Amino acid sequence: MATQTMPVLVLQPSSGWFRLNLGEVWDYRELLYFLMWRDIKVRYKQTALGAVWAVLQPTLTMLVFSIFFGRLAKVPSDGIPYPIFAFAALLPWQLFAFALTESSNSLVASQNLITKVYFPRLVVPMAATFAALVDFAVAFVVLLILMLFYGIHPTAAIVFLPFFLLLALATALSAGLWLSALNVKYRDVRYTIPFLTQFWLFATPVAYPSSLIPKPWRALFGLNPMAGVVEGFRWALLGKSNGTGPLLLVSIAAVLVLLITGLRYFRKMEASFADIV
Amino acid sequence: MSALAFRVNQLSKLYSLGRRGPYKTLRESLNDTVTRCFRRSNSKTRDADLPENIWALKDVSFDILQGEVVGIIGRNGAGKSTLLKILSRITEPTQGSVEVYGRVGSLLEVGTGFHPELTGRENIYLNGAILGMKRTEINRRFDEIVAFAETEKFLDTPVKHYSSGMYMRLAFAVAAHLEPEILLVDEVLSVGDAAFQNKCLGKMGDVARSGRTVLFVSHSMASIATLCTSAILMRDGAVAHQGRPEACIDQYLAGINESKGQTDLREGKECRRGSGDARIVAARLTDTYGVPSDRFECQGELVIEMEIEGVAQIPSFLSTIAIRTRTGITVLHLPSPPDLSWSSINTSGAATVRCRIPQCGLYPGSYVVSLWIGKNAHQELDWVPDALTFSMEQGALTxxxxxxxxxxxxxxxxxxxxxxxxxxxxxxxxxxxxxxxxx
Structure with missing residues (x-):
């Protein structure tokens, strides 16, 4: 008799231990890529304006902010022309808001996949998050044109931009992990997301500078990781900000906590996704 | 002895049927948590006994060897699909374990993840990736897939413009070129037209012959009998029989009708059709002496009787009886003469119709009888598929x-x-x- 080899895999009820198994996500990187690619390809299909939407969304928001907050409410902008000041913050904000919304709904939207095929479920919210990068790239070009128009040159700090971009994605993904897993069980989440992003926008210094916050409270403000991201973007692109330093460190810590707990919750719920979605 | 592919050990799966739906709202969940706090008992053991919870699988154990082609049969709700879902890792078992020896590919649905806005070409890549194929693998087999699907001309058309036949062909083509060591297939061959179904069955046959392990859920006894080397019969979440496909199919068909050669059809039966103005309320098989039986000898007399109610309103009617093998081949199709005269009408207004086959030449094996009555060929009164089962024996015949x-x-x-x-x-x-x- 042939000696029985070890099983490749043992399927049993998960023991509740915290196993991340990120190596498996790496094995499925091609699926991640294809799901991202699908989301991007399909996004502006059958729209009259197509990819122009990626330009219009941040530009129109910037115009509205400039008129109401910049012109009428006279919100200070750290000495930067208000449109640039707002756009540099809207760039990561819209990336975040879009990625958060998409990833939160991603599992429920992929119901047909989840109940019919196995793959690490993490791939789904990850793909939804990363697919938001394309709109970001388009809007980034708009920002560069705007900066050229206002005669503002990026400083050497721009090399740190990828780091802040990563931080924005990590924030969106970790919140997305929590919300997408919760959404599978409680469809209430879907209706909460529009409010959540709206409140989150007010808690983030997009329309106003964080210098408006009294100094002792500023670091605490960093508990909202997007505050760190937005101030980081302004610093890296425009060279001026009050946000870096303690605020940023608090933001990084907050993201790490949110990401690790999010992964953990997601992994714990993963086993039952196919049964309750 | 060949090596194992699966070792399934005391596998159980509990499903809780929510009172209102598959998922709860946040408020309900909070409510439950609060109530549970006050109850303060070990609710975990009690939960399983609540009527809202059902064991879709209970203590299922079996081994499958590499290279076996195993058919899984059973009625709806017997746990076949749940079993496949656990084996393909879509859901976790509640208890027990499965040892898997090899790379598993599952095909529980064709066209999983197809996106209507994407073209045929794009969907091949997307669907391939979802089924676990690598991009290089898809590139290598791309032309084969397209040729199999016969959709060369429409490769760059969004699949939402495809006809449903084309869509299914493309979807199956991708899946058919999946090459895992162990393949799990759920009732997916019942799509498309007859020609395409044959093509799919042929492909399944190739897969089976290539020495790969295949687990195959189907209601088509014909495909189970032709494709499988062994079978598992599931009943109420447990394995009722494991062994040769013929033995499992026999047991399965026998399970449909437990009674010996007669059946009460007053209660609804699955898949029944027809206006119901007149209904077949009972049916039986009898031998020459009128004794009900479900075993007959080749060349002996076989009488099929059905009792019909509600005939008073219907002046004349037709009846047909179909007898098919357990593998689904209809051997006999016996239409009645155009205007049946009643052999007897009893006091309750029911009539008996009798069809006599003096020398029934069916070869030894199991057979299934389906009954049909209609006002005429186009107006159906009642149709009872698989109403009776019986077996033929060689008997005295040499x-x-x-x-x-x-x-x-x-x-x-x-x-x-x-x-x-x-x-x-x-x-x-x-x-x-x-x-x-x-x-």
Missing amino acids: SYGFDMSWRHGLYLCENSWSSARCGSEPDVEWPTMAGDFVH
Whole structure:
């Protein structure tokens, strides 16, 4: 008799231990890529304006902010022309808001996949998050044109931009992990997301500078990781900000906590996704 | 002895049927948590006994060897699909374990993840990736997939413009080129037209012959019988029988009708059709002496009787009886003469219709009887598929030493043989059936 080899895999009820198994996500990187690619390809299909939407969304928001907050409410902008000041913050904000919304709904939207095929479920919210990068790239070009128009040159700090971009994605993904897993069980989440992003926008210094916050409270403000991201973007692109330093460190810590707990919750719920979605 | 592919060990799966739906709202969940706090008992053990919870699988254990092609059969709700879902890692078992020896690919649905806005070409890549194929693998097999699907011309058309046939062909083509060591397939071959179904079955046959392990859920006894090397019969979440496909199919069909050659059809039966103005309320099989039975001898008399209610309003009607093998081949289709006269009408207004086959030549094996009545060929009154099952035995018939197996034939009809020397009149005639065999 042939000696029985070890099983490749043992399927049993998960023991509740915290196993991340990120190596498996790496094995499925091609699926991640294809799901991202699908989301991007399909996004502006059958729209009259197509990819122009990626330009219009941040530009129109910037115009509205400039008129109401910049012109009428006279919100200070750290000495930067208000449109640039707002756009540099809207760039990561819209990336975040879009990625958060998409990833939160991603599992429920992929119901047909989840109940019919196995793959690490993490791939789904990850793909939804990363697919938001394309709109970001388009809007980034708009920002560069705007900066050229206002005669503002990026400083050497721009090399740190990828780091802040990563931080924005990590924030969106970790919140997305929590919300997408919760959404599978409680469809209430879907209706909460529009409010959540709206409140989150007010808690983030997009329309106003964080210098408006009294100094002792500023670091605490960093508990909202997007505050760190937005101030980081302004610093890296425009060279001026009050946000870096303690605020940023608090933001990084907050993201790490949110990401690790999010992964953990997601992994714990993963086993039952196919049964309750 | 070959190596194991799966070792399934005391596998159980509990599903909780929510009171209102598959998922709870946040408020309900909070409510439950609060109530549970106050109850303060070990609710975990009690939960399983609540009527809202059902064991879709209970203590299922079996081994599957590499290279086996295993058919899984059973009624709806017997746990077949749950089993496949656990084996393909879509859901976790509640108890027990499965040891898997090899790379598993599952095909629980064709076209999973197809996106209507994407073109055929794009969907091949997307669907391939979802099924676990690498991009290089898809590139390598791309032309084969397209040729199999016969959709070359429409590769760059969004699949939302495809006809449903084209869509299914493309979807199956991708799946058919999946090459895992172990393949799990759930009732997916029942799509498309007959020609395409044959093509799919052929492909499944190739996969089976290539030495890969296949687990295959189907309601088509014909495909189970032709494709599988062994089978598992599931009943109420447990394994009722594991062994040769024929044995499992026999048990499965016998399970449909537990009664010996007679059945009460007053209660609804699955898949029943027709207006119901007149209904078949009972059916039975009897031998020459009118004794109900479910075992008959080849060349013996077989009588099929059905009791019909509600005939008072219907002046005349038609009936047909179909007898098919367990593998789904209809051997006999017996239409009644255009206007049936009643053999008897009893006090309750029910009538009995009797169909007599004096020398039933069905070969030994299991058979299924379906009954139909209608006002005419187009107005259906009642149709009862799989109403009765029975088995034929070789019995006294010798057949001159030949093995009367369904491998050789299905029906023995009256015939006569003669032999003659060349150029002369036939000198001897050998009638075979009437004289020799039946007494």
